[in-house]
Amino acid sequence: MVSSTASRVDPEAPTRFRYHEAAGVVWGDYVGDTVAEGRFVGTREGDRLRVSFVHALVAGGAVVSGVAESRIEDAGAAGLRLVEDFEVDGRPQVSVCAEVLRT
Template identity: 60%
Template sequence: MPSTLFLDGMRFAMVSSTASEVDSDAPTTFDYHQDGRLIWGEYTGDTVTEGRFVGEIAGAEVRVSFAHALVSDGSVVRGDAVSRAEQEDDGRIRLIEDFAVDGIDHVSVCLQV
């Protein structure tokens, strides 16, 4: 992966998560915006009604703080995450994200669509 990521305008779909089962027919999708090292975006789908994130690009890592409302009960989940970027053989970017919810560590994987 290049030392500086450029994710502006890209969309990623969640393919797996240890925090919840991913609906492969309607996965959570993430839309990225970027200005220099600043990164922000929104996400929705599957277990999330609406979510937002903001953070920074640091080399091949994406570091963000996030908040989203759950479909199940409307409660708001907040946290911090660090994703490492890997390039697939077909050129797409895969983000492997480490995050914690309620003190429990999780990993999710998102793939550029």
């Protein structure tokens, strides 16, 4: 994750997501920064992902759940970016994730 309106992103230890896909179904997990452990599942149609998510926070262990919609953007040589719209406590939020290319 490179930015989020829901919380400050630690550039040294950002939340990292692992995505998987088969036949339009997507799933994965995430951990880091403010998230102790998280999971998501959903679908991809074209350049849109729609997922349900749940995660436990590092501070206090509170559980956060919701739904999100992301658009996939081609960032050229930098790989892909996901721009995600979601809600936390009824407030609209936006986060941006950038692909980490393996070398």
